[in-house]
Amino acid sequence: MTEPTKPNIQEPRAERYNPHAIEGKWQEQWEKDGLYTFNEDAPGEKYYALTMFPYPSGNLHIGHWYANVAPDARARWMRMRGFNVLFPMGFDAFGLPAENAAIKNNIDPAIWTYKSIEYMTGQFRRMGTMIDWSRQFATSDPEYYRWNQWFFIEFYKRGLAYKKDGLVNWCPKDQTVLANEQVVNGACERCGTPVERRNLNQWYLRITDYADELLDFTHTDMPDKVRLMQTNWIGKSVGAEVTFDTPAGPETVFTTRPDTLMGATFMVLAPEHAKVAALTTPEQRGAVEAYVKAAGRKTDVERQQEGEKTGVFTGSFATHPISGHQVPIWVADYVLATYGSGSIMAVPAHDERDFAFARAFDLPIQEVIRAQGAEPLGDHPEAPYSGEGLIVNSGEFDGMPGGKASIAAIVEKLEAQGIAKAKTTYRLRDWLFARQRYWGTPVPFIHCQKCGMQPVPYDQLPVELPKNVEFTPTGQSPLKLDREWQNTTCPNCGGPAERDTDTMDTFVDSSWYMYRYLSPHYDGGPFDPGKAKLLPVDLYTGGIEHAILHLLYSRFWTKVMRDMGLTTQHEPFAMLRNQGMILGEDGEKMSKSRGNVIDPDNLVREYGADTVRTFLMFIAPWELGGPWDSQGINGPAKWLGRVWNLYFEDKVSGPEEKITEADVRFAVHSALKKVGDDFERMSFNTIISTLMELTNALVKAKRSPVYGTPVWDEALDIFNRMLAPIAPHIAEEIWQERGQAGSVHTAQWPQVDEAAAVRDTVTIGVQVSGKVRGEVSISKTATQEEALAAARANEEVAKHLEGKTVVKEIYVPGRIINIVAK
Numbered sequence: 001m002t003e004p005t006k007p008n009i010q011e012p013r014a015e016r017y018n019p020h021a022i023e024g025k026w027q028e029q030w031e032k033d034g035l036y037t038f039n040e041d042a043p044g045e046k047y048y049a050l051t052m053f054p055y056p057s058g059n060l061h062i063g064h065w066y067a068n069v070a071p072d073a074r075a076r077w078m079r080m081r082g083f084n085v086l087f088p089m090g091f092d093a094f095g096l097p098a099e100n101a102a103i104k105n106n107i108d109p110a111i112w113t114y115k116s117i118e119y120m121t122g123q124f125r126r127m128g129t130m131i132d133w134s135r136q137f138a139t140s141d142p143e144y145y146r147w148n149q150w151f152f153i154e155f156y157k158r159g160l161a162y163k164k165d166g167l168v169n170w171c172p173k174d175q176t177v178l179a180n181e182q183v184v185n186g187a188c189e190r191c192g193t194p195v196e197r198r199n200l201n202q203w204y205l206r207i208t209d210y211a212d213e214l215l216d217f218t219h220t221d222m223p224d225k226v227r228l229m230q231t232n233w234i235g236k237s238v239g240a241e242v243t244f245d246t247p248a249g250p251e252t253v254f255t256t257r258p259d260t261l262m263g264a265t266f267m268v269l270a271p272e273h274a275k276v277a278a279l280t281t282p283e284q285r286g287a288v289e290a291y292v293k294a295a296g297r298k299t300d301v302e303r304q305q306e307g308e309k310t311g312v313f314t315g316s317f318a319t320h321p322i323s324g325h326q327v328p329i330w331v332a333d334y335v336l337a338t339y340g341s342g343s344i345m346a347v348p349a350h351d352e353r354d355f356a357f358a359r360a361f362d363l364p365i366q367e368v369i370r371a372q373g374a375e376p377l378g379d380h381p382e383a384p385y386s387g388e389g390l391i392v393n394s395g396e397f398d399g400m401p402g403g404k405a406s407i408a409a410i411v412e413k414l415e416a417q418g419i420a421k422a423k424t425t426y427r428l429r430d431w432l433f434a435r436q437r438y439w440g441t442p443v444p445f446i447h448c449q450k451c452g453m454q455p456v457p458y459d460q461l462p463v464e465l466p467k468n469v470e471f472t473p474t475g476q477s478p479l480k481l482d483r484e485w486q487n488t489t490c491p492n493c494g495g496p497a498e499r500d501t502d503t504m505d506t507f508v509d510s511s512w513y514m515y516r517y518l519s520p521h522y523d524g525g526p527f528d529p530g531k532a533k534l535l536p537v538d539l540y541t542g543g544i545e546h547a548i549l550h551l552l553y554s555r556f557w558t559k560v561m562r563d564m565g566l567t568t569q570h571e572p573f574a575m576l577r578n579q580g581m582i583l584g585e586d587g588e589k590m591s592k593s594r595g596n597v598i599d600p601d602n603l604v605r606e607y608g609a610d611t612v613r614t615f616l617m618f619i620a621p622w623e624l625g626g627p628w629d630s631q632g633i634n635g636p637a638k639w640l641g642r643v644w645n646l647y648f649e650d651k652v653s654g655p656e657e658k659i660t661e662a663d664v665r666f667a668v669h670s671a672l673k674k675v676g677d678d679f680e681r682m683s684f685n686t687i688i689s690t691l692m693e694l695t696n697a698l699v700k701a702k703r704s705p706v707y708g709t710p711v712w713d714e715a716l717d718i719f720n721r722m723l724a725p726i727a728p729h730i731a732e733e734i735w736q737e738r739g740q741a742g743s744v745h746t747a748q749w750p751q752v753d754e755a756a757a758v759r760d761t762v763t764i765g766v767q768v769s770g771k772v773r774g775e776v777s778i779s780k781t782a783t784q785e786e787a788l789a790a791a792r793a794n795e796e797v798a799k800h801l802e803g804k805t806v807v808k809e810i811y812v813p814g815r816i817i818n819i820v821a822k
Contacts (some may be wrong), residue, residue: 001510005513005609010794013649016474016641016644017609017640017643017644017645017730019607019609019610019611019640019729019730020608022730022732022733023128023173023608023609023610023729023776024125026128026727026728026729026733027125027126027128027635028311029090029134030743031125033274033743034164035130035440035743035745035746036087036130036131036132036133037132037134038084038085038086038087038088038132038134038533039084039539040084040086040411040533040534041776042084042186042243042479043111044082044083044084045082045083045084046083046084046086046533046534047075047078047079047083047084047085047086047536047538048086048190048534048536048537048538048539049074049078049083049085049086049537049538049539049540049541050073050086050088050514050517050537050539050540050541050573051067051068051071051072051089051540052067052089052510052540052546053089053091053092053510053543053545054092054120054743055091055092055093055097055336056091056092056093056098056114056116056120056138057097057116058115058116058119058120058582059116059119059120059601059758060120060123060124060127060600061482061590061597061598061599061600062582062590062597062598062599062600062603062616062628063183063581063582063602063618064177064600065612065616066516066579066581066582066616067541067542067579067624068127068129068423068542069127069129069612069613069616069617070616070622070682070684070697071157071539071541072087072127072128072130072725073132073613073679073684073725073726074128074133074539074682075087076130076724076725076745077725078227078726079130079323079743079745079746080510080586080721080724080745080746080747080748080749081748081749082748082749083560085130085274086132086517086534087129087130087131087132087497087515088131088132088135088136089129089132089135089522089772090130090135090138090513090516090517091113091117091136091137091138092138092139092506092509092510092513093113093117093138093140093141093439093738094140094142094145094439094440094503094506094509095439095508096189096437096439097507098112098113098439099437099438099439099471100101100190100538102438102439102471103190103471103544106471106516108467108469109439110160110467110469110700111441111586112138112711112801113138113140114138114706117138117518121133122281123601124431124461124602124734125146126601126609127613128609128610128613128728128729130728132365132744135517136520137516139506139509139510139513141576142440142462142464143367143462143521144509144513144516144520145441145462145509145510146235146461146462147516147525147526148181148441148490148504148508148509148810149441149442149443149444149456149461149462149463150226150458150461150525150526151444151508151512151526151557152234152504152508153442153444153455153456153458155205155447155560155566156455157455158564159318160205160209160560161203161205161206161207161433161552162203162204162206162574163202163203163204163453164201164202164204165199165200165201165202166199166200166201166202166432167197167198167199167272167337167338168197168198168199168200168202168432169183169195169197169299170196170197170198170200171190171191171193171195171196172193172196173188173191173193174345175192175436176435176436176437176477177202177434177435177436178195178201178490183195184300186208186297186299186302187296187297194297195232195297195299196293196296196297197271197272197295197296197297198296199272202430202432202433202434202474202765203433203434203443203502203719204430204431204432204433205430205556206430206431206434206715207428207430207431207552207553208426208428208429208430208656209425210232210556210559211236211428211561213235213426213550213559214230214234214555214556214559215230215231215234215236217568219570219572220555220570220575220577221574221575221576222551223544223573223576223577223578224392225544225547225578226303226544226547226551226576226578228548229544229548230548230551230552231375231702232427232546233427233428233552233793234404234426234427234428234552235339235426235427235428236424236425236427237254237256237426237568237646238255238256238422238423238424238425239254239256239258239407239411239422239423239424239425240253240255240258240407240411240414240421240422240423241253241341241412241420241421241423242253242254242255242258242261242317242321242345242419242420243321243419243420244267244317244319244320244321244327244345245318245321246267246275246276246279246316246317246319246329247278247279247316247317248275248278248279248316250274251267251318251341251343251737252276252341252343253267253340253341253343253344253345254341254344254423254425255344255345257347257403257407258398258407258410258411258414258420259352259368259369259391259394259400259402259403259406259407259410260347260349260350260368260369260402261321261322261345261368261394261410261420262322262323262368262393262395262397263344263348263349263350263364263366263367263368263369263393263607264327264345264346264347265327265347265348265358265363265364266327266328266329266330266346266348266358266363266364266365267318267327267328267329267330267343267344267345267346268311268329268330268331268332268334268335268343268344268346268354268357268690269314269329269330269331269332269335269342269343269715270331270332270333270335270336270337270342270343271291271292271295271296271331271332271333271336271337271338271344272295272296272342273331274332275343276288276292276314279314279315279316279329280314280315280316281314281315281316283315284312284314284315285310288312288314288331290373291310291312291331292309293329295333298333300336301335302332303333303336304336305617308360309332309334309356309357309360309729310332310333310360311330311331311332311333311354311357312326312330312331312332312442312822313330313331313361313517313557314329314330314331315330316328316329317329321394321420322419327420328363329473329655330346330357332390332733334353337427338429339427340425344357346363347366347368348364348365348366348367348383348384349365349367349368349369349377349384350385351368351384351386352384352386354384355383355384355594355782359741365377365379365380365381365395366391366393366589366594367381367385367389367391367392368391368393368394369385369389369391369392369403370385370389370390370392370551371385371387371388371389371404372389372390373387376392377708378397380694383563387402387403388401388402388404388405388685389402389403389474390402391403396413396443396616397410405702405720406539408422408679411428429506431556432505433504433505434502434504435502435503435504435505435506436477436480436501436502436503436504437477437503437577438465438469438471438477438478439465439478439503439507440503440504440505440506440510441503441504442463442464442465442479442499442502442503442504443500443502443503443504444456444461444462444463444500445499445500445501446488446490446491446497446498446499447498447499447500448490448493448496448497449495450490450493450495451490451492451493451495451497454491454492454674455491456491456719457491458621460491460569463499465479466478466479466482466484466485469482470662474784475555477503479501479503480501485499485513486499486501488497491528492569497527504527507549507550507553508553510550510553510554510759511550511553511554511556511557512526512548512554512557512558512561512572513517514526514537514540514554514572514573515535515561515567515572518531518532518534518535519531524672525566526561526566527566528789529566532568535567535569536571536572536573536574537572537573537574537576538573538575539573539574539575539576539577540572540573540575540577541576541577541578541579541581542578542579543578543581544578551576554572555559556570556573557572557573557783558570558572568570577623577682579622580596580620580622580623580624580625580627581619581625582616582619582625582626582627582628583625583626583628584596584597584598584627584628585628585630586627587627590634598628601698602613603633607633607637608637608729608730609729610640610727610728610730611633611636611637611640612633613726613727614636614639614726614727615632615633615635615636615637616689616727617684617685617687617688618635618636618684618685618689619632619685620685621681621683621685622683622685623682636688638648639692640727640730641696641697642695642699643719643723643727643730643734644668644730644734645696645718645735646698646699646716646719647703647716647738648737652702652703654675654697654703656703656704656705657700657701657703657704658704659701659704659705659706660701660704660706660710661706661709662756663701663706664697664706664711664715665711665714665715665753665756666758666759667694667697667698667701667715668694668714668715668718668719669718669752669754669756669757670693670757671690671691671722671754671760672718672722672728672750672752672757673752673754673757674717675687675722676749676752677693678690679725681747684726686731687726688726691722691723691726691811692721693789694719694722695719697717697735698715698719699717700750716738717750718740718742718750719742720734720735720738721744721747721748721750722744722750724744724747728745731744732744732745735747745787759780760779760780761777761778761779761780762778762779762780762797762814763775763776763778764777764779764787764814764815764816764817765816765817765820766779766791766794766797766817766818766819767816767819768797768800768801768818768819768821769818769819769820769821770818770820771798772796773794773796773797773800774794774796775794776790776793776817778789778790780814784813787811787813787817788809788811788817788819791817791819792819797819800821801819804819804821804822805821805822806819806821807820807822808820
């Protein structure tokens with residue numbers, strides 16, 4: 001990297017701030033000089049800052065800007081503090097949107113994707129970021145997805161990748177498996193056909209092997225909300241398995257509250273449960289089959305949403321393992337086949353979902369836990385009691401404390417009777433990894449009738465997607481139809497074989513991409529182990545909507561890589577921070593259908609990139625977001641104009657200000673201290689507020705004797721450096737016009753003069769008979785006599801005391817002076 005030089009442009013400096021005259025030239029100059037190209041051997045402690053890479057949708061929207069400009073400002077600040085900052089960017093390029101575009105527009109997904117990448121890269125550059133574009137890649141590059149395939153084979157050899165039958169969303173028209181996000185209102189996103197749930201042979205990754213470790217967050221600093229979401233998603237539950245006898249054989253259910261066993265008044269099976277057919281009586285068969293079919297059109301997410309409970313009686317009963325009572329067996333879609341055994345014992349008196357179901361179908365509710373001092377629930381309680389309380393109506397367990405205090409003892413007794421055994425379960429399921437789509441990483445396996453399933457040899461990777469494929473009207477994956485690509489030879493026996501036609505879930509692409517930036521063209525592995533000193537990512541930023549998919553999968557991937565010996569890191573990122581969302585001006589999420597989408601390109605054409613950057617950091621606390629304000633952007637635009645005038649306008653109209661050098665140094669260094677603290681905690685809106693306040697102070701100081709002194713020059717220099725991370729173009733222009741060496745973006749962040757940042761004086765309002773008539777600046781240690789003398793000497797105060805008799809004088813140190821006069 002070389003220090004930038006002034007662009008060879010002989011145009012005179014504009015009298016008024018004109019972002020369009022400076023932004024393009026500096027972007028071009030920075031790129032020419034390689035200003036942002038990361039050099040790992042450069043001095044300074046490494047700092048790896050990364051923002052989640054976008055999908056190449058064809059256009060950066062205002063949300064991309066909001067997600068990127070604030071982390072860019074902080075990365076710039078870290079660099080000015082002397083850190084050697086890596087700040088790369090790429091594109092998460094595989095996925096369904098490109099395939100849908102191919103079907104709709106009859107265009108190759110690769111053509112659509114790479115055209116989008118080209119345009120979006122230009123938009124990023126116009127944003128004025130310090131991205132190192134020399135490390136850019138797309139996950140659809142064979143050079144990248146080769147290592148997806150290598151990882152998959154390694155996972156397979158370690159027993160972490162496997163095939164098994166599993167329930168999937170199936171589109172009967174397109175003849176393909178759909179991810180949950182492809183199912184909209186129970187129908188296929190592509191064709192609108194009602195989706196079915198089918199049991200198909202699929203690829204999985206054994207993420208559940210790392211469930212307990214994924215619950216350990218000691219090696220990463222993540223927001224509490226993300227930790228809670230991941231913890232709930234993993235859903236570790238400690239309890240017991242209890243076995244009920246049924247006409248179709250023993251059925252084992254899992255419960256976290258074995259202390260409520262005597263309150264089980266019915267049993268519920270998931271619609272997909274293997275025993276449903278066997279337990280359904282002839283009289284109930286039609287109703288059960290219709291219900292199972294309807295439930296198959298819903299995703300697991302839809303089935304877990306709040307709302308009216310639905311279900312159907314099978315006609316059969318189970319035997320309670322302690323009381324021997326017959327409890328009816330129902331089918332209901334609020335029970336998932338993927339959790340526990342796919343069946344539950346329902347305790348409606350002490351569980352909200354069971355209670356709602358019992359009320360809906362008039363099923364018995366038996367109280368077995370009672371709050372201390374509470375009255376019995378009765379036969380028709382208004383709500384369930386889910387606290388711990390005391391056990392009642394439970395025979396030998398009566399009087400014992402409910403909940404954790406007695407669960408272990410109860411399970412021990414039930415185990416001795418052969419009724420139950422201690423069990424820990426997880427909500428987390430193994431990662432369904434395969435998709436019947438085209439635009440993704442081909443699964444690197446070959447199926448041979450003689451040798452069975454064989455991994456593709458490493459030296460034959462990558463298995464590339466075929467080109468010029470034909471998308472059928474049904475939307476079926478071209479890999480299923482391309483016999484030339486599908487036919488191959490077995491790597492074991494050399495006989496005829498067929499390639500696996502599945503592609504990988506695109507979340508694999510984002511699970512380890514942060515490692516590839518270290519050496520994007522390395523050929524000896526996923527990344528060069530010699531670059532491991534750059535790990536982990538020091539600050540990772542992106543939306544919280546990725547908390548339980550991308551962020552969880554990337555943590556899992558890193559832990560497997562560690563166990564493979566590829567890294568010593570436990571986590572992919574040391575710190576994670578989430579931005580909020582920019583909403584439409586109507587307060588709703590932006591969408592074309594609502595007509596509330598904001599186009600950042602139009603804003604840049606009107607206001608310039610620095611103004612858009614500044615407004616997006618100023619509009620709301622970055623982690624919260626908020627609605628767009630089409631009038632609000634004028635404020636930052638005018639502010640940058642005032643900043644320009646502060647440096648380049650010689651005369652300022654107005655009366656002379658009585659401002660001292662100490663006043664100016666206090667304003668500058670107290671602002672510098674606050675801005676540094678706010679950058680550390682990523683409070684970008686308050687950074688800009690502080691800079692705006694400082695601008696006002698310096699505009700006043702320009703009408704004072706301080707103007708033109710060394711203190712004034714120091715103030716302008718420090719302000720320029722503080723401005724640089726926020727508005728990089730105007731800051732660079734100011735820096736060069738002031739004749740400074742190199743670039744403001746490689747200049748050192750200024751040091752706070754702690755003594756200057758603390759006032760030994762305090763400004764106090766002076767009241768005359770209760771009305772403020774002036775103010776005085778006095779020493780913090782001033783005596784009452786000194787404070788009152790300064791107040792009487794104030795011209796405005798003296799004017800209001802003229803001809804009057806002072807009755808009383810009040811001085812509250814550091815706060816108020818009040819002179820009562822008649």
